[in-house]
Structures are given as structure tokens and as C-alpha cells.
Amino acid sequence: MPAKVTGPEQVAKFFTDLDHPLKDALQRIREIILSSDKTITEHVKWKAPSFCHNGDDRVTCNMYRDGSILLIFHRGAKVKDSKGKGHLIDDPTGLLEWPADDRATLKLTSLDDVNEKQSVLKKLVKLWIAAA
Helix, strand or coil: CCCEEEEEEEEHHHHHHEEEEEEHHHHHHHHHHHHHCCEEEEEEECCCCEECCEEEEEEEEEEECCCEEEEEEEECCCCCCCCCCCCCCCCCCCCCCEECCCCEEECCHHHHHHHCCCHHHHHHHHHHHHHC
């Protein structure tokens, strides 16, 4: 029986096989997210990299054919009660879109866009991990 593939091995294979105009941007996003908290782990979910804290998915990538990347900040697959509490974090950047109080998104469109928002992205990941 073959050994189980680790999360980082899944992500490495994902990048080896990836043919997308924003591959470099996605690799940079990966570096930024992993460097924002040493306890963050990674694997492939929804056919893209996903980043976990304490085994729960917290930030998942979604790549679009239009050449954009959507980062989905969430609280994992299991529904958690958050009704009436407002947004999970106070977004000091104003960049997050909020489809639900416990789910936010950030759209990135290029490697330059990712690099310009590097410190903001790192801050949002830290806030999300702390709150989720």
C-alpha cells in the first residue's frame, strides 16, 4: 500500500501540474500565508491550495479562468453558530467582501497585486486565524 501523500506533497504536485496565468502569484500567496503563522499547514481542497490551523481549513484558494484568484477566508466545513455577532473580524483594510459574517473573500488579479498587498494579506491571515 503506498504511503499517504502529505499536505505539502499534495500542494507541490498541484504546482507542478498547474497551468494558470497566475501560477507565480499563487505561489507568492502560498509563501505569504505560510509565513504569517508557523502553525499553518496546507493541503489541496476544491482543486487548489488550502491553508489550515489546528487541522481546520481557514483560507482556501479558488482560481478563475478570467485570470483572478479568490481567497476564501472561512471557518472550515462544519457550520458554526455566528448569527447576530457581526463579521468575524474587523477588517482594517476594507478589502474583504463578506458573503456571510463568518466567510470573507479577497480577490487578487496579478503578481504585482499580491506583492502590493503582501503586508495586508499577512495581517488578514493573522486576524482570521486568531478569530476563527
